[in-house]
Amino acid sequence: MGARPRIAVGGILTECNHLGGVPIDISIYEASELLRGEEVLRLDTSVVGGMLSALREGNADVVPLIYASACAGGPITRDCYEQLRGEWFERLERALPVDGVLLPIHGSALAEGLDDPEGDMIHAARDLVGPDVPVVATLDLHAHVTEEMVRYADALLAWETYPHRDQFPTGQRAARLLLDMLAGKCRPTMAMGKVPVITSAINGSTNDDDPFAELMRYTKSLEQQEDVLSTSLFLIHPYMDCEDMGSGGLVVTNNNLKLAEALASDIASRYWDRRHDLEPEMLSxxxxxxxxxxxxxxxxxxxxxxxxxxxxxxxxxxxxxxxxxxxxxxxxxxxxxxxxxxxxxxxxxxxxxxxxxxxxxxxxxxxxxxxxxxxxxxxxxxxxxxxxxxxxxxxxxxxxxxxxxxxxxxxxxxxxxxxxxxxxxxxxxxxxxxxxxxxxxxxxxxxxxxxxxxxxxxxxxLDTPGPTPATLRHIDFKKLQRPYFPADSKIPGLSPTILE
Ligand SMILES: [Zn+2]
Incomplete structure (x- = not known):
C-alpha cells in the first residue's frame, strides 16, 4: 500500500419487487441517477457523499466506478443488470491494484433470473481483489441479507433510521471502518442472525416507541460493548419471493466471531418475540x-x-x-x-x-x-x-x-x-x-x-390490493420458505439462523 490508499467506490442502489411493478431498465436509471467515473465524485449528499467525505478526510484517493440508483420497481432487466454490473466490474478491474472496495448498495435488489445481484457483486469484487483487500458494503435496513453477502464482504453496515435520514453518516461509518482496517486498527468478523418474520414497514419506524424503534435502540446499544465495531437491525423488504428471507440483526466484531454470533442471535431472538407488534391494524x-x-x-x-x-x-x-x-x-x-x-x-x-x-x-x-x-x-x-x-x-x-x-x-x-x-x-x-x-x-x-x-x-x-400490501399473510409466495410469520402462526422450536 502506498502512502495514500486507493479506494474504489461504486455500486447499484435499488430496491426491487417480485409481486408487481414495472421492470427497471437502463432508461429508468438514466432518467433517475446514473453516474460514471469522475461524475461520481460530485456527489456530496447521501451514502456516496458520506463515503467520499470520510475518504477525503482520511487522505485516501478515491477511484470512482459507477453509481446507479432509481426508484423501486420490478426486477432489473437482465440486459440492464449485465450492462451496469459489467461497467462497474470493468472499471474496478482497470483500477487495480486498489487497497479497498466500498459498495453503496441496497441489499434488496433483484435482477431477472437472479435473486441476489448484490451478493453477486460482492462476490465478484472479492474474487477480483483477493482475500486481503477489504470489501465493505452499506445496506438499507430493508435489505435481504444473504449468505453470499456475509461470506464475501469484510463488513456490512446498514442505515439506522426509518424514515431513512442517515445515509450520509452510514457512508462515513463504512469508509472509516475500511480505513481503520487498512491502518491495522481492526480485523472485522461478522455474523447475521435471522428469523422468518416477513412484515410490512408500517410499524417499522425508528421513532418513539414503535416496536422496531425499541429493537433498534437495543441493537445500537450493543455497539458500546468491547470488540463490537458495528451492529445493524433489518426489517426485510417483504415484497420479494426468494429463499431464506428473514429479519434480524447483523453484528461486526473485532476478530471475535463467537461474540458476533452470540449478539446476532440475541437480536434475532428479540425480534422474534416482537413479531406480533410488527403486524399492522387495517381498515377497508x-x-x-x-x-x-x-x-x-x-x-x-x-x-x-x-x-x-x-x-x-x-x-x-x-x-x-x-x-x-x-x-x-x-x-x-x-x-x-x-x-x-x-x-x-x-x-x-x-x-x-x-x-x-x-x-x-x-x-x-x-x-x-x-x-x-x-x-x-x-x-x-x-x-x-x-x-x-x-x-x-x-x-x-x-x-x-x-x-x-x-x-x-x-x-x-x-x-x-x-x-x-x-x-x-x-x-x-x-x-x-x-x-x-x-x-x-x-x-x-x-x-x-x-x-x-x-x-x-x-x-x-388501508387493506387494499397491490404488490406492496400492509400484511404478507395472504401472499402466494413460490420460493419463500415455510413456515414464516405472519402466514404461519405456530412455528415450533425456532432458533435464529446464523450466517457468517
Ligand atoms: Zn428502506
Whole structure:
C-alpha cells in the first residue's frame, strides 16, 4: 500500500419487487441517477457523499466506478443488470491494484433470473481483489441479507433510521471502518442472525416507541460493548419471493466471531418475540372514510400502502380513489395516480376542459380495473420537483407531464412517471396545499409521517390490493420458505439462523 490508499467506490442502489411493478431498465436509471467515473465524485449528499467525505478526510484517493440508483420497481432487466454490473466490474478491474472496495448498495435488489445481484457483486469484487483487500458494503435496513453477502464482504453496515435520514453518516461509518482496517486498527468478523418474520414497514419506524424503534435502540446499544465495531437491525423488504428471507440483526466484531454470533442471535431472538407488534391494524377504504368523516377537520391520511412506488408498485391503483368518489362526500381530497396515458389526455384537452378520463390499473393491471371518471382538468404542469431530504436530497426529479384532474371535490394528481415519496414534494409540485385537504391518500408505509405527521388529524392504514400490501399473510409466495410469520402462526422450536 502506498502512502495514500486507493479506494474504489461504486455500486447499484435499488430496491426491487417480485409481486408487481414495472421492470427497471437502463432508461429508468438514466432518467433517475446514473453516474460514471469522475461524475461520481460530485456527489456530496447521501451514502456516496458520506463515503467520499470520510475518504477525503482520511487522505485516501478515491477511484470512482459507477453509481446507479432509481426508484423501486420490478426486477432489473437482465440486459440492464449485465450492462451496469459489467461497467462497474470493468472499471474496478482497470483500477487495480486498489487497497479497498466500498459498495453503496441496497441489499434488496433483484435482477431477472437472479435473486441476489448484490451478493453477486460482492462476490465478484472479492474474487477480483483477493482475500486481503477489504470489501465493505452499506445496506438499507430493508435489505435481504444473504449468505453470499456475509461470506464475501469484510463488513456490512446498514442505515439506522426509518424514515431513512442517515445515509450520509452510514457512508462515513463504512469508509472509516475500511480505513481503520487498512491502518491495522481492526480485523472485522461478522455474523447475521435471522428469523422468518416477513412484515410490512408500517410499524417499522425508528421513532418513539414503535416496536422496531425499541429493537433498534437495543441493537445500537450493543455497539458500546468491547470488540463490537458495528451492529445493524433489518426489517426485510417483504415484497420479494426468494429463499431464506428473514429479519434480524447483523453484528461486526473485532476478530471475535463467537461474540458476533452470540449478539446476532440475541437480536434475532428479540425480534422474534416482537413479531406480533410488527403486524399492522387495517381498515377497508369505506371504513376509513366513514371514520375520517367523524374526525373534526383535516387532513385525514388514508394510507394506501399496497400501491407504494417506493416499494416497487406502479402507483396506478384507484382503489381508494373509487371509494372516495362513490361516497360522494363534499370534502376536498388529494389522490396520486400514475397514469401516463391519462396525463397525456389531460394535456391534450387543456386546462379548464371537462372530459371523461379513463384512469388506473394500466401499468400493472393485476390489482384492479380501469375506470372512467367525469371531471375537469384543473391544472397542468411538467411534474418537476426537487427532493427536500432522504436518499435523493437536492436531486431534481420528474413526474413527467402531470395534471390535476378534479372529480367533484376530489383532486387526482395524474402523473406520467412513478417517483419515490420522501415527504409531500409531489403534492406541492402541482400547487396543492395539504392543509386544505380533508383526506389525503398517501401511497407509502412510512414517509407519510414525515409529510403529514404534524398536521394529520387521523391516520388509517388501508387493506387494499397491490404488490406492496400492509400484511404478507395472504401472499402466494413460490420460493419463500415455510413456515414464516405472519402466514404461519405456530412455528415450533425456532432458533435464529446464523450466517457468517
Ligand atoms: Zn428502506
Amino acid at each position: 377504504p369505506d371504513e376509513a372514510i366513514a371514520k375520517g368523516l367523524q374526525v373534526d377537520g383535516g387532513p385525514v391520511i388514508l394510507v394506501e400502502t399496497a400501491d407504494c412506488c417506493g416499494g416497487g408498485a406502479a402507483g396506478d391503483s384507484i382503489a381508494t380513489l373509487s371509494a372516495l368518489v362513490d361516497t360522494a362526500i363534499n370534502a376536498p381530497s388529494f389522490v396520486p395516480v400514475v397514469d401516463p396515458e391519462a396525463a397525456r389526455a389531460c394535456h391534450e384537452a387543456g386546462e379548464g376542459t371537462e372530459l371523461s378520463l379513463s384512469l388506473g390499473h394500466k401499468l400493472d393491471p393485476r390489482w384492479g380495473s380501469t375506470r372512467t371518471f367525469r371531471g375537469t382538468v384543473e391544472h397542468l404542469c411538467d411534474g418537476n420537483f426537487v427532493y427536500t431530504g432522504g436518499q435523493w436530497e437536492g436531486h431534481h426529479e420528474h413526474m413527467g407531464p402531470t395534471a390535476v384532474f378534479a372529480i367533484g371535490s376530489t383532486r387526482v394528481i395524474v402523473m406520467s412517471r412513478a417517483t419515490y415519496d420522501w415527504a409531500d414534494e409531489q403534492i406541492r409540485a402541482v400547487g396543492l396545499n395539504p392543509r386544505e385537504a380533508k383526506f389525503i391518500v398517501a401511497k407509502n408505509p412510512m414517509n407519510y409521517q414525515l409529510a403529514y405527521g404534524e398536521i394529520a388529524k387521523a391516520i388509517f392504514v
